[in-house]
Amino acid sequence: MDHNSTTPLNPLAYEEMIPFLKQDFGNPSSIHGFGRSARVKIDESREIITQTLGISPREFVFTSGGTESDNFAILGVALSRQDKGKHIITCQIEHPAVLNPCKALEGQGFKVDYLPVDSCGTLDLERLKGAIREDTILISIQHANSEIGTIHDIEKIGEIAKERGVLFHTDAVQSFGKLPLNLGALPVDLASVSAHKLCGPKGIGGLYIRRGTPPLFPLLNGGNQEFKRRGGTENVAGIAGFGKAVELTCSEMQKKVNYVSDLKKKLIQNVSKELGEFEFFGNSEKQLFNTINLGFKGVRGEDLLIALDIAGFAVSTGSACSSGSQLPSHVLSAIKVPPELVDSSIRISLGRDNTPEELDKFGVKLIELVKDMRGDC
Ligand SMILES: *Cc1c(COP(=O)(O)O)cnc(C)c1O
Numbered sequence: 001m002d003h004n005s006t007t008p009l010n011p012l013a014y015e016e017m018i019p020f021l022k023q024d025f026g027n028p029s030s031i032h033g034f035g036r037s038a039r040v041k042i043d044e045s046r047e048i049i050t051q052t053l054g055i056s057p058r059e060f061v062f063t064s065g066g067t068e069s070d071n072f073a074i075l076g077v078a079l080s081r082q083d084k085g086k087h088i089i090t091c092q093i094e095h096p097a098v099l100n101p102c103k104a105l106e107g108q109g110f111k112v113d114y115l116p117v118d119s120c121g122t123l124d125l126e127r128l129k130g131a132i133r134e135d136t137i138l139i140s141i142q143h144a145n146s147e148i149g150t151i152h153d154i155e156k157i158g159e160i161a162k163e164r165g166v167l168f169h170t171d172a173v174q175s176f177g178k179l180p181l182n183l184g185a186l187p188v189d190l191a192s193v194s195a196h197k198l199c200g201p202k203g204i205g206g207l208y209i210r211r212g213t214p215p216l217f218p219l220l221n222g223g224n225q226e227f228k229r230r231g232g233t234e235n236v237a238g239i240a241g242f243g244k245a246v247e248l249t250c251s252e253m254q255k256k257v258n259y260v261s262d263l264k265k266k267l268i269q270n271v272s273k274e275l276g277e278f279e280f281f282g283n284s285e286k287q288l289f290n291t292i293n294l295g296f297k298g299v300r301g302e303d304l305l306i307a308l309d310i311a312g313f314a315v316s317t318g319s320a321c322s323s324g325s326q327l328p329s330h331v332l333s334a335i336k337v338p339p340e341l342v343d344s345s346i347r348i349s350l351g352r353d354n355t356p357e358e359l360d361k362f363g364v365k366l367i368e369l370v371k372d373m374r375g376d377c
Contacts, residue, residue: 045243076216085135
């Protein structure tokens with residue numbers, strides 16, 4: 001129940017990877033047969049992924065995952081466009097893969113505005129308009145938030161950016177495979193995606209770079225791979241698994257949405273019935289169908305996580321990347337959850353492999369633990 005952290009590898013995507021870890025181990029840049037068969041698979045995967053996203057194959061660069069894609073977009077634009085300006089706009093609830101390159105740029109003379117969000121995690125678009133300056137070179141706003149599931153209106157944001165001639169990047173890692181994503185039809189210049197959030201392998205992802213976008217400063221300078229935008233011998237097996245995962249996840253998306261939405265509804269009903277006092281974080285109208293973030297007053301989220309783990313259930317508190325660091329979630333702080341509740345939250349993110357029986361058992365255990373920890377059993 002922690003699918004926003006990562007998902008199980010689809011068995012068919014796994015099958016697709018095996019030949020490229022065994023007999024078809026060639027370097028895709030080699031002219032001989034071994035190389036050619038690897039090249040064919042990369043082209044095939046790129047075709048599947050770009051068709052699904054409504055873009056052309058040359059507009060997509062394979063990377064090592066969402067983190068590299070976010071860094072490539074932000075640092076790549078900043079370093080290639082600094083003569084045009086050194087101002088960047090993002091928001092407070094972005095993933096660390098966006099926030100931290102922005103922070104790094106602040107040390108290099110860039111100015112970054114981290115826009116606040118409301119109590120649902122929604123961005124005020126008038127405020128965004130007001131933040132754009134003469135020297136703004138990039139707006140980076142995520143499509144969907146991993147902790148509270150809030151979905152941002154990337155179409156409206158992109159239109160605002162376009163009107164002012166500013167490049168727009170979106171971190172679409174949490175939305176790809178969960179929401180329809182026709183990037184070609186959206187006013188988006190750059191978009192990050194990652195395979196392991198949609199039942200593909202870890203360590204592979206991509207960056208969409210709209211045709212006509214001024215060349216980004218490359219993070220990895222090396223050979224001519226990826227249209228000379230990212231050097232390094234390709235992760236062929238990863239790319240093969242990524243393509244297959246996209247095909248499988250996106251072709252059955254609506255079925256999955258309906259199935260998982262029902263699980264989520266049922267869980268919330270059960271918890272509401274049994275526990276009068278709890279908080280629901282996020283925007284229930286514009287929220288990822290699989291994500292639930294709940295706060296239980298008088299209970300430490302971390303204690304709950306550990307007790308659930310012992311009972312065989314995996315959930316998270318905050319983002320996986322900040323778990324263990326003892327820092328309160330920057331997302332919950334940004335949506336102004338009162339301090340006494342920030343540490344009392346858990347995130348449940350469901351997937352297609354969760355069963356109704358599991359959810360029932362989980363609900364019973366969760367309710368029992370919360371009552372127990374509150375001492376009101
Ligand atoms: C997981 C995640 C990332 C990082 O992707 P990796 O492939 O794990 O590097 C970036 N942004 C968001 C919103 C994510 O959920």
